[in-house]
Every structure is written in structure tokens, then in C-alpha cells.
Amino acid sequence: MASRSGDNVDLLAAGLGRQPVSDxxxxxxxxxxxxxxxxxxxxxxxxxxxxxxxxRLIHGVLLAKVPVxxxxxxxxxxxxxxxxxxxxxxxxxxxxxWLAAIARNLANDYHRRSLPEEPLADDxxxxxxxxxxxxxxxxxxxxxxxxxxxxxxxxxxxxAYRETLILRLxxxxxxxxxxxxxxxxxGSVRVNLHRGMEQLRAKLSPPQxxxxxxxxxxxxxxxx
Amino acid sequence: xxxxxxxxxxxxxxxxxDYLWDGSGAPDPEIRKLEALLGxxxxxxxxxxxxxxxLSRGWTLFPLRMRLFPVLAATAAALLAVAAIxxxxxxxxxxxxxxxxxxxxxxxxxxxxxxxxxHANERPSRFGLGQVLETDAQSRASLQAExxxxxxxxxxxxxxVLTMGQGLKRIALDRGKISAFIWSPPGxxxxxxxxxxxxxxxxxxxLQVDDSGNGLVRTSLGWVGFxxxxxxxxxxxxxxCATRPKVGPGTPYFEDASAEFRAALARFDFDDSTAxxxxxxxxIVLAHSRKGDALTLWHLLARVDQGQRGLVYDxxxxxxxxxASVTKEGILRLDQPMLDLWWNALGFEDISxxxxxxxxxxxxxxxxxxxxxxTGR
Numbered sequence: 001m002a003s004r005s006g007d008n009v010d011l012l013a014a015g016l017g018r019q020p021v022s023d024x025x026x027x028x029x030x031x032x033x034x035x036x037x038x039x040x041x042x043x044x045x046x047x048x049x050x051x052x053x054x055x056r057l058i059h060g061v062l063l064a065k066v067p068v069x070x071x072x073x074x075x076x077x078x079x080x081x082x083x084x085x086x087x088x089x090x091x092x093x094x095x096x097x098w099l100a101a102i103a104r105n106l107a108n109d110y111h112r113r114s115l116p117e118e119p120l121a122d123d124x125x126x127x128x129x130x131x132x133x134x135x136x137x138x139x140x141x142x143x144x145x146x147x148x149x150x151x152x153x154x155x156x157x158x159x160a161y162r163e164t165l166i167l168r169l170x171x172x173x174x175x176x177x178x179x180x181x182x183x184x185x186x187g188s189v190r191v192n193l194h195r196g197m198e199q200l201r202a203k204l205s206p207p208q209x210x211x212x213x214x215x216x217x218x219x220x221x222x223x224x
Numbered sequence: 225x226x227x228x229x230x231x232x233x234x235x236x237x238x239x240x241x242d243y244l245w246d247g248s249g250a251p252d253p254e255i256r257k258l259e260a261l262l263g264x265x266x267x268x269x270x271x272x273x274x275x276x277x278x279l280s281r282g283w284t285l286f287p288l289r290m291r292l293f294p295v296l297a298a299t300a301a302a303l304l305a306v307a308a309i310x311x312x313x314x315x316x317x318x319x320x321x322x323x324x325x326x327x328x329x330x331x332x333x334x335x336x337x338x339x340x341x342x343h344a345n346e347r348p349s350r351f352g353l354g355q356v357l358e359t360d361a362q363s364r365a366s367l368q369a370e371x372x373x374x375x376x377x378x379x380x381x382x383x384x385v386l387t388m389g390q391g392l393k394r395i396a397l398d399r400g401k402i403s404a405f406i407w408s409p410p411g412x413x414x415x416x417x418x419x420x421x422x423x424x425x426x427x428x429x430x431l432q433v434d435d436s437g438n439g440l441v442r443t444s445l446g447w448v449g450f451x452x453x454x455x456x457x458x459x460x461x462x463x464x465c466a467t468r469p470k471v472g473p474g475t476p477y478f479e480d481a482s483a484e485f486r487a488a489l490a491r492f493d494f495d496d497s498t499a500x501x502x503x504x505x506x507x508i509v510l511a512h513s514r515k516g517d518a519l520t521l522w523h524l525l526a527r528v529d530q531g532q533r534g535l536v537y538d539x540x541x542x543x544x545x546x547x548a549s550v551t552k553e554g555i556l557r558l559d560q561p562m563l564d565l566w567w568n569a570l571g572f573e574d575i576s577x578x579x580x581x582x583x584x585x586x587x588x589x590x591x592x593x594x595x596x597x598x599t600g601r
Contacts (some may be wrong), residue, residue: 055267055269056267058267060267061242071267072267085371097446105373105407125518147265151262170262170265171267172259174247175246176245185572197244200329
């Protein structure tokens with residue numbers, strides 16, 4: 001981890017002090033342990049429930065590392081691999097962290113198999129074209145371009161930030177949900193979210209400033 | 225993006241009204257826009273049909289086995305008869321028996337297992353008990369075990385397999401650098417180095433050892449436990465910890481601590497200094513400590529002299545107040561349950577995970593297949 005100056009003392013401090021998990025999340029984790037044990041005993045429906053509960057988490061973890069189309073396919077691979085190894089999972093309460101580790105591993109394998117490596121930067125655009133008909137028809141071209149550019153910008157951030165931001169902004173999980181499902185502390189997730197957001201803003205701002213400058217010049221006006 | 229509001233938006237809220245964190249409070253228009261745009265990439269596929277479970281215990285299949293037994297026995301007898309005729313004539317060796325171990329892949333150059341080089345385009349090799357894997361300045365390799373994890377072996381490294389069983393998996397890093405990404409249950413993967421033993425507690429981390437045996441672990445996900453001769457260190461994500469031969473693990477620290485803090489801590493941990501010098505270094509550490517350095521101060525409680533412990537307690541208490549059930553007297557006498565309670569209040573991971581797994585890897589290696597004994601442990 002890169003060394004940083006003391007610019008984030010307060011952010012880090014915000015991570016200290018364990019925060020209680022809200023009741024619904026605590027119940028969810030408890031339910032997970034029950035579902036894992038049922039799945040280990042051969043209950044396919046229980047494993048299906050776990051899929052429904054964790055698919056977005058796994059998709060987000062994968063999306064942080066692989067192209068959009070590949071992430072969709074790899075989600076299933078992750079769960080199949082987990083199914084095969086389920087008997088080795090001893091801490092049923094840490095199913096999410098375990099599953100996420102499998103997903104990261106598969107994402108790394110994906111890159112090893114894909115030579116020459118598929119550039120992530122172009123991926124979102126490809127995905128947009130191939131899935132255009134299935135997507136919301138009213139979306140403007142500008143929005144689509146922005147979505148691809150923003151996803152690419154997130155994926156250029158450090159691992160911990162990109163994964164957490166994608167889970168929050170793409171998959172729609174809240175910070176407490178991310179913490180509960182990944183096994184990270186609230187503090188870690190909170191810091192990753194805020195630091196990641198800060199870096200994302202920095203990445204997205206310069207081009208917009210340049211566009212504004214250009215507009216000002218073209219319009220011959222002193223303000224936007 | 226509106227740069228003008230960055231300053232406030234970047235500061236996490238203690239509770240409530242933090243839209244980025246939990247969607248509470250007034251929606252942040254900027255984040256709402258991001259959510260709306262990026263929502264198109266959200267996962268929305270239904271669960272696929274999963275295959276039938278393969279149960280880990282075979283007893284439920286027993287009745288079927290019983291029914292098939294006569295058929296299987298007859299088949300086995302026939303195969304044995306064929307084998308008895310064919311193998312002596314061909315004079316061939318029986319096929320190699322698969323053994324527990326790591327699968328090794330070449331990443332660059334020509335890594336070696338013993339005297340056997342691993343060349344490009346070769347199928348992955350096995351790396352088992354008692355074997356030595358070495359990389360030179362140009363080579364890199366990768367170890368993977370299905371139920372353990374993956375380890376990248378960097379150049380100029382030497383790794384040995386010590387145990388590889390159903391429970392504990394243990395390797396030695398004699399020199400060089402490894403990056404470990406471990407998915408086995410916490411406490412089952414252990415790395416011995418000349419100056420400490422690392423215990424994975426569910427994480428990703430790098431571990432490097434120089435030719436003198438000095439080590440450094442950096443955790444990027446989860447946390448790592450470090451131990452030598454009863455000297456413990458816990459290293460959560462974002463933190464690092466140095467080790468020295470005959471001394472063991474130093475005090476963990478976050479790498480964004482001030483330079484003065486880190487330098488004084490290194491001298492405190494490893495310099496052969498007088499009591500007065502150590503007191504002076506401790507004073508620098510305490511003076512430069514921030515809330516984030518509570519990790520370091522908690523470890524220092526057990527590492528300073530009795531006379532200095534009160535100073536560390538006072539500083540740590542100001543940064544992160546101890547839970548109500550923790551008393552100063554208890555901490556000064558190093559009451560373990562109280563120390564553990566305070567650790568849990570720091571917000572990293574629950575220390576009971578370590579207490580549970582630490583016992584299982586250090587005290588009981590049954591189930592593991594012992595190879596070369598861990599040196600000096």
C-alpha cells in the first residue's frame with residue numbers, strides 16, 4: 001500500500017470504533033450461516049438463495065477487474081466453483097468474504113488466459129453497443145458515453161477503492177451492506193468509499209474543466 | 225463534478241446524513257447521477273440451474289454403493305486380472321500417484337524446483353513436501369492450491385513446503401518476496417521466515433525477506449498475524465510490520481504514519497539501545513501518534529517496560545477510549561481479556577478469530593503431513 005501523508009487522519013479515524021451492524025444485516029448474516037449449512041448438506045434451494053443474495057456482490061467484485069460481458073459470465077463460474085468447494089468452508093458466517101476471494105481469483109485467471117490482455121478501457125463501450133437494444137431506450141448518447149467513461153475511471157483506481165465504489169455506485173449496495181457481505185469493517189468500507197470518491201472526482205473533473213474552458217472560448221463568453 | 229463541494233463530501237459523517245455511506249440524509253445530486261448512469265451495468269441475471277450437490281460425506285450414498293457392490297467387485301476383479309497380464313509384459317512403471325501439494329506455474333525466466341528447471345509452455349509442475357522452489361533475478365513463479373490460495377513468487381526467492389495436509393498448510397520463505405492471496409479458512413496457511421511466522425487470517429498480503437533474514441509484511445486485505453517466541457503482532461489491511469532475526473516481529477504500523485513516528489518506532493523495536501534511549505524513542509512515537517496509530521500503541525502496551533506502560537495507556541486512551549469494562553489497572557498488568565476488548569474497540573477485526581486459530585495452528589498440527597520441521601520455532 002502506498003505511503004500517504006497525514007491528509008486522511010480524520011478519514012482513518014472515522015474507521016476506528018466498531019459500529020454495530022443494523023438488525024436486518026445481522027439477521028441476514030445469521031440467515032447466511034443457516035443457508036450455507038443447508039447448502040453444505042445438499043440443499044440446492046438454499047444455494048440458490050445464497051446466489052440471489054450475493055450475485056450483485058460477486059458481479060461488482062468481478063466488474064472491478066474484468067470486462068462487463070465477462071463479469072456477467074464469470075458470476076456463474078464463481079458460484080459453481082464455490083459449490084464444488086462448499087464442504088471446505090468451515091466458517092459459514094464468512095461466506096461472502098470467501099466467495100469474494102474466489103471471484104478475485106477467477107478474475108485474475110481471466111486475465112492470465114486472455115492474451116493479449118483485453119483492454120478494460122474499451123470494454124464498457126463494446127458492452128454498450130452489444131447490449132444497446134436491451135438497455136433503456138431513452139438514454140441519451142451523452143449519458144451512455146458518460147457511463148462508460150465513469151466506469152473506466154473507477155476501474156483505474158486502486159483495487160480497494162474501485163471494488164467498493166463499484167459495489168456502491170453500480171450494484172447499489174450501501175456501505176453497511178458491503179461491510180456485512182465482504183467481512184470488512186465499517187471503517188474500512190467507509191474510508192474506501194470516501195477516498196475512492198475523492199479520487200474519482202479528481203479523475204473526472206479535469207476533462208470537464210477542459211470542456212468548460214473550450215465552451216467559453218468557442219462562445220466568446222467569460223462564463224458558462 | 226462539482227469541485228466546490230468536494231471538501232465536505234469527502235469527509236465521512238459520524239452517523240446519519242451520509243448519502244454515500246448508507247443513502248441516508250439528503251441525496252447527493254452528484255452521487256445520484258453516478259448511480260443512475262452506472263446502474264446500467266448492474267447485475268440482473270437470475271440464478272442459473274446449479275448441478276446436484278456433491279456431498280462431502282459419502283454416507284448418504286451408502287445404500288447405492290451396497291446395491292452396486294457386486295457389479296463393482298466383479299469389474300475390479302476383471303481389471304486386476306487384465307493389469308496382472310499387461311503390466312509385466314510392458315515393463316512400465318505404474319502411473320504416478322497424485323500427492324497433496326502446490327501446482328507451480330512459470331511466470332517468467334526459469335524457476336527451479338530442486339535441480340529441475342520449469343520451462344516456458346510446460347504444464348504446471350507439482351511442488352510438494354521437502355522440495356525447494358527457487359527463482360533467480362529473471363524468474364518468477366506462481367503457486368496455487370485449490371483449497372488454499374495462490375502465491376506469487378517474486379525474483380530471487382527461495383520457498384520450501386513444510387506441511388501440506390487437510391488442516392495446516394505451511395511453507396517457508398527463506399529469502400525473497402511472495403504475494404499471497406489466500407482463500408482457505410483463517411489460520412490454516414502459515415509461512416515461516418527466518419525471523420517470524422506469519423499466520424493468514426483471511427487476507428492478501430506480501431511478505432519479503434532479505435538475505436539477512438529481515439522481514440516485512442504488508443497486508444492489503446483482511447489481516448495477518450505474526451508470531452515468534454510468544455511475541456505477537458496483528459497487521460490489518462493497510463498496515464505493515466517488520467521482523468528481525470532473534471528479535472521477531474516489530475510493532476505494526478500504518479504506512480501513512482509520519483516519518484518521525486515510523487523512524488522512532490523502528491529504533492525502538494530493533495536498535496540495541498539503552499533504556500534511556502528507548503524511553504526517548506517511545507516519547508517520539510507517542511508525541512507523533514494520531515488516531516490511526518492506535519494500532520501501534522495497542523501493541524506497544526505489551527512491549528514497553530512496566531514504568532512506561534501508563535504513558536502508552538494515557539495516549540491510547542485519548543485517541544480511542546477503552547470500553548467501560550476495561551480499567552487502567554487491568555491494562556497495566558496486561559490483563560489479556562481487557563487487552564482483547566480494547567483491541568476490538570479499535571475497529572479492525574475481532575481478536576477472538578486470532579485467539580481461536582492461533583491455538584489451532586501453534587498447538588495442534590494433527591492432520592497436517594509433516595515435512596521438514598520449521599526451523600527455530
